[in-house]
Amino acid sequence: MKKLAKMMAVAIASVVLSTGSLSAVEIKKIHFLIPGGAGGGWDGTARGTGEALTKAGLIDSATFENMSGGGGGKAIGYLIENSKSNHGTLMVNSTPIV
Known part of the structure; x- marks a missing residue:
């Protein structure tokens, strides 16, 4: 599990670093x-x-x-409904949710 978390961090970091010059907003918290x-x-x-x-x-x-319920449906519904106020929010998910 720790190896997976490190791999995810590297993936996120590579996206953040590769698009950093295109973005005017620095991410301080997630x-x-x-x-x-x-x-x-x-x-x-x-x-x-x-x-x-x-x-x-x-x-x-x-x-x-943590927001359990509906096999992830509750959380993704919440994220979509509140998208305008959820800046800096990431939802962890897997292929069945997407």
């Missing part, structure tokens, strides 16, 4: 919306990624919110 309960796979992935990004100095802080 809020992870986790479509599952505490201690599950998505929870571990989000927390590991947040920890890796913070330790690498790519962001100042990471916060986490």
